[in-house]
Amino acid sequence: MNIVEAIEKRKSVRGFLDQEIPREVIDKILQISSRAPSGSNTQPWKVYVISGEFKRNFSDNFIQYRIDYPKDETPQYQYYPTKWREPYLGRRRATGWGLYGILGIQKGDREGAFKQQLKNYNFFGAPVGIFFTIDSDMEIGSWLDIGMFIQNVMLVSRNFGLETCPQAAWVYHHQKVRELLPIPENETLVCGMAIGYENKEEVANQFITGRESTSVFAKFFGYE
Numbered sequence: 001m002n003i004v005e006a007i008e009k010r011k012s013v014r015g016f017l018d019q020e021i022p023r024e025v026i027d028k029i030l031q032i033s034s035r036a037p038s039g040s041n042t043q044p045w046k047v048y049v050i051s052g053e054f055k056r057n058f059s060d061n062f063i064q065y066r067i068d069y070p071k072d073e074t075p076q077y078q079y080y081p082t083k084w085r086e087p088y089l090g091r092r093r094a095t096g097w098g099l100y101g102i103l104g105i106q107k108g109d110r111e112g113a114f115k116q117q118l119k120n121y122n123f124f125g126a127p128v129g130i131f132f133t134i135d136s137d138m139e140i141g142s143w144l145d146i147g148m149f150i151q152n153v154m155l156v157s158r159n160f161g162l163e164t165c166p167q168a169a170w171v172y173h174h175q176k177v178r179e180l181l182p183i184p185e186n187e188t189l190v191c192g193m194a195i196g197y198e199n200k201e202e203v204a205n206q207f208i209t210g211r212e213s214t215s216v217f218a219k220f221f222g223y224e
């Protein structure tokens with residue numbers, strides 16, 4: 001697949017077909033993705049892949065846990081700013097309401113929003129779930145590196161006809177993730193990811209996000 005097409009057509013998919021992915025395919029995607037650059041070639045990424053019966057039990061257990069304990073817990077790291085401001089607040093709202101709008105979830109419909117949120121914990125029906133971790137003593141530079149690796153996973157997946165959804169939703173419940181998966185305490189859960197074949201009939205997948213133009217985020221110097 002052409003790299004520009006892989007980037008431009010990538011989107012977060014929130015509904016997958018119930019179609020297994022062979023282990024060799026996931027292994028290949030990860031191996032290729034590990035060509036990502038990293039400071040001094042430190043390759044700080046660690047990966048946990050779950051599938052089949054293991055993934056089914058994992059998700060069933062997790063969804064029941066979220067129903068029993070619906071409150072967000074303390075994340076292991078702060079993803080978002082503690083105080084939202086423009087332009088980020090506006091972009092965030094546009095994304096949230098855009099997705100909920102397509103799904104028919106009205107403002108104030110907490111039950112509808114929670115139901116949609118819960119789908120994260122089944123990896124939106126994907127046959128495979130991935131968790132990315134990093135040793136907790138690694139610094140911000142290494143977080144750049146793992147970000148590049150994760151982006152590679154999303155793009156390389158597309159070459160194999162697979163789509164993805166990166167998921168910070170797990171980060172708020174990393175202790176529960178650790179109960180079900182042997183992730184050592186000295187590793188930080190960076191994010192999860194759903195990976196599978198897109199269910200084109202899923203309404204949520206019609207949602208396409210916009211991007212600012214370069215005139216908003218780039219400054220050029222030395223051009224006439």
Ligand SMILES: Cc1cc2nc3c(=O)[nH]c(=O)nc-3n(C[C@H](O)[C@H](O)[C@H](O)COP(=O)(O)O)c2cc1C
Binds near residue numbers: 168169208209
């Ligand atoms: C690290 C990371 C975590 C994310 N976590 C979630 C998540 O938990 N649930 C979800 O539905 N989408 C999640 N997203 C998807 C974003 O909402 C999405 O990337 C953004 O709205 C842009 O849309 P696009 O990916 O379709 O281009 C996450 C994205 C990133 C990069």
